[in-house]
Structures are given as C-alpha cells and as structure tokens.
Amino acid sequence: MDRPAEQIRADLGALADKPHVAATLASLGQPGSAARIPTPAAVIDLDAFERNLARMAARAKAAGLALRPHSKSHKTVAIARRQVAAGAVGVCCAKLAEAEAMAAGGVASILITSPAAGPLWAMRAAAVASAVPDFRIVLDHADAAAELGAAAQGPIQVLIDVDPGMGRTGVRDADQALEVFRAIAAQPKLKLIGVQCYGGSWQHMEGANARAAAVADGMARLKAVIAALREAGAVIEVVTGGGTGTFEADAAQGVLTEVQPGSYAFMDREYRDALKDDPDGAFEQSLAIAATVITTNQPTWVTVDAGLKAFSTDGPLPVPLTPKFAGVAYRYFGDEHGRLMRPEGQPVERGERVDFVPPHVDPTLDRYDLIHLVRGDVLVDIVRVEARGASQ
Template structure:
C-alpha cells in the first residue's frame, strides 16, 4: 500500500503525525521555510545569486519554494532530474555532471528546446562537439559551463590551460555559448573545524582564481562562477569569487552537516527539517530497544543517524539490518516500550530522500500535505 493511500486521510487532522505508518520520511515545513529564507537572505545580502542543488530534495514543490524566495533556478546532478523539474515548470536549470551517453546527449538537446535558461557543464572537447551535433540536429542552442576539477579527480578540466583549450573549442561551435565555470570543492564540505575548512577552501579558491585569470587573458572571462556548498557557503561568500551558490543540503540539515561548525558560531545557521519517524518494535532489554528503521530507511554512507526526539539526544544509534536499528542507552528499555515513536536526524539527506516516494509534510504534530519525491531514482 502506497503512502498516499495509507496517509492522505490524515491530512489536516490535529496530532495526525503520531498515526503515520513508520518508517516514514517527514518534512517539517516550518523549519524548511526558515532554512530557505535564511539562505536566500544571506546570498542576497552579498549580491550573489542562489541556484540550489535539487539533487538534495528531488522535489518540484521544494524547488518552487526556493525560487519564490529568490533563487534563480536549480542545479541538477543528472539529466533525469532536470527533465522532471522542467516538466514541473521549473526554469533556470544547470546540469552539474557531464552528459555523455549517446541517448543522454539526445535528451539534452531535446531539453534545450523546451527548458528556459537551461545550462550544462562540459569538461571534454569531444563531448562538447557531440552535444553541438545533437543540438544542430534539432535546431537548438545551449549555454554551457566549464567544469573545473578542484583536485578530487572526479570531473572537470585538470588545469587552467585545459580550461582555455576547451573554451576555444566551444567558441568554434555555434550551437554552444560559454557562460562561465563551475568549481565544487566536495572534499572540503564536511571538514568539521571551521578554521581548517576555511584554510582548505582559501587554498582551492586561489587555484580557481588562476583559472579565471587564464580564461580572461584568453578572451573568455567567465560571466558565471558557480559552485560552493552548504559546508563552505559562508566562507565562499566572504571570499567573493563565486557569482552564484549551489548549496543544497541547507534546506534539510543532515547529521553530517550538523556535526560541522558551518559559520564559526555556537549554533548552526540552519535547523533540521528532514527526519525519519520510526517506532519501537521491541523493548526487551534494559539498555537497548529496537526500532523499525534500518538500512532500507536511512542512507548508510554518512554513518549513524541521531535521535531528534523520543529519546535522549545522546542515545547511541546502531544499524541492525535491513529493517531494524538499535537505540542504546542506560535504562532506555524501561523508558520506551513497543509502539513508542522516535524521530531521527538522517546521516546523509540526498541518498536517504531517494529511498522514499513521498515527503510527509508536517507542521508541529499535524500532517498538512504529501509531496512526491518527483525525481526519485532519476539517476540517468
């Protein structure tokens, strides 16, 4: 039975959150809107555009809220995500990963005809030519961004010289228009110490400035410098090199980012809005209870979840298999019984969201809506 069938009748009923069949993906709409407003105000205050990354939420509804708050569009990791958002009426999309498969390139050309403000990243001459040919076949054009490798060797041109060479190739392709560069320091986003993270970002930003200078000297000064993330947004705004931010996880704040000192401040600038509500299914031991959320309910790449409510925040979480996890703490078996609810802060929001069909949108203790995870599974 799907989420809508199970829970739609609970919408608007006071206290209906407690009646949800668990495990369930819960979105606190009040916290979500506060997070969206805070990041929008911060970017606007620095005169920087905000193009949040939709790979985090995969949701047309959330994208609309971000754009209504001032975002210029959305970033998408894959063309499948971009297709879903475009079909939902979202404009200003940037595909941040290279599109290379023959069928994917055809889809990109088709999307360029119907998605206003679409941009895509490129890091390879042959792929740029392939995309241009596909665009020519459908009489379309596309704005492109050169992806610059920040040092992790995942994607991006590997030097300033390579960036200039690719810009020269793009300049010879009338179907493409070069708009700027992308630079995402993914390896630095989760450095927990603010001082250490800042030092790492400053070093990488100096490298980026060298690439920008080389492009400018060759006649390709970038109009757009896009990148950054939730972990580095404060630092990047202060350094003043980016013209737009791609931060995504700030809307939800998973445990990985809550473990970081994001803003050199006593409290994080954003609050947990995404939770998994679970329920105790067994409480037969003094120091351990079992809940109904395991590997299939929470991403495991970010370590353990943490307790948001229902038990002490210091309670230890441990996966116990596909369907279960343990909450471990002194006397917890006497405090929680079978059927009692607990809410968890997810370890890593992006892949956790991809496990669910719907957000269960709550305000306080009341279910107020069900939003589909529109781009769930759109990995190609």
C-alpha cells in the same frame, strides 16, 4: 493545509493507491496526524524548513551572490518551487534524469552540474535544454562540446567545469580549459556563459578555518583558469560553485557569482557535527526520518522499523531527534531494522514513534518516494520525490 487534499492526491499519481499512503492521505489536516505517518518516513518540519530557506536567501542577498540550491539534496519539484519562491534563481541538478524530472515539474532555470557521456547523453541534454527556459550545463571535455553541439536543437548555455583540486570532474588546468573553450567556440549553437568550480570534499571539513583555507586554495586555481580563458577571448559572466559548508568562505573570497547549497534546507548529522558553532551551521534540523518501535522483548534495547534501507550509511550513525530518546545509541540491525537502547528509567511501548536525524541528507532522501510536510502536530501535505533514483 497549504493546498487542497484533492490536488495532493492527484499529484501523487499511482502512489496514492498504496494502502499506507491512502490511509495517510485520509488523515491530512487532522490534529495529531503528524504522529501517525506510517514509518519509516521522511518528514519535514515546515516551520524550521522555511526559516532555513529565508536564512540562506538573506545570507546570499547580503553577499551579493545568486542562490541556486542543489536539487540533488531533495530531488523534489515541490521543494524546488518553495526555494525559488523564497528567492533562489533556479536549481542545480546533478544528473540529466534529475533535470528531466525538474523540467517536467516546470522548474524554469536549471544548471546541470556534472559532465556526462555515453550514447544517449547529448540527445537527452539537447531535449531538456529545449524544454527549459533557462538551461545551463557544464562540460569538461572537448569531445563533449562537439557531441552537444551536434545534438543541439537551439542555443544552449554551457559552462566549463573546473576541478577544484579533488580530481572528480572538471578541467585540471588552464590548458585543458582552453581546449574545451575552443571546442565550444567551434559549435555555433553552444554559448559559453561561465565556469563552475565545486569543492565537494571541502563541505564537511570540521572548523571554519580549515574550510576557508581549502576554499582559498581552490579559488586561486580557479582565478588562474578564468584569467587564461578571458585572455583567450572567453566571456565569463557566471562563476558558480560552493555549498552549505563553505558559504562564509566563498562569500569572503569574492570569486563566485552564484552558490549551490543543498543541505542547508534540511541539515543532517554530518553537517551538524562538522559545522557546529559556525555561521555555516546556523540552520535547523528540519528533516527527520520517522521510525516505529516494533519489538520490546529485550531488556536493554528495543527494535525500530528503520535500518539499512531507511538511511544513507556512508556517514555517521543516525541519532534520535525525539527528546525522550536524546543521547540514546542507535545501530543498524540489518536491512529493515535498527536497535535503539532503552532510555534510562523510561518505559518504551510497542508502536511508539521515534524520529531520527539522518546521517547524510542527499543519499537518505534518495531512498524515499514521498516527503511528509508537517506543521506542529499536523500533517499538511505529502509530496512526491520525483527525481528519486534519477542518477542516470
């Protein structure tokens, strides 16, 4: 075990009192305990996870890129800490509430990657900025700069978010960028340090060449915006963006100074399908969703206890990771159950454990309060997903 059971229990707070969690805590460190985790459960194979962290850190170092993993994938302070210990400069957070949770957990360098709006956002952003030693936030509108400048308690580092062409967030062109730049420059407490350009839709494109073409297109747009900002007097030190799927192309383009991958630490079916045979896909499946067979009354399939509430359902279907069930078809069987075909010639028992590759890691982990960390067949730690549901 990596830390004392008493500390694990204390960090879980009220969750430690739930009957199934209390029972699981009692088995910590025991041989075979990994197989007895109450399901459905998020389970990380620490050996594979650590190899993934080391591999991405080495790739970033070799490419001369700062590594700032995205905590929207895991929402977990303990994971963020391990990423920083393995060479990351800090984390990205998708939303304010996620950053508030990371800040409460002591993460010292945080970039918020989404613009925000509404009655409370600037006050909350200013408060979390004061609590984090190295805080950064993106803006994509002049009004947002005015709101944040008015709420700021001290200096706040900001970046201009640049739309990579997908139209989700960010300024569309140099004119909009210059407008935001002037609004930032008018706020004494805001300090522009760079730009962000993240192509979310590029990450899962199948084929390294297709992803490289999309990146090249987006980076050409970004370079034009950066040139216009510099001409207007902006100092652009940080150029942040990129994800697990576009690392090779981002490194080759040489525009980014910092990358924001998230899924590389865990992997999922979407990435496995899209990146197979790519250097970008050279990460191990460290995350499993564990399930249990609860009904064996049917001749051709069994029912497991993991359904629509156990997985994200925006991607492909979950696939079994447990070797006995390799290649066996799963489908959703309502909110709380899944249907798993019987593997040929092998009996399946009530109570049998089956692990699955999740379809899409980020919205899947966002369904779990806890992540179970295992080494071999031993459950060595249980950590809280502090920012679960923190999309506000």
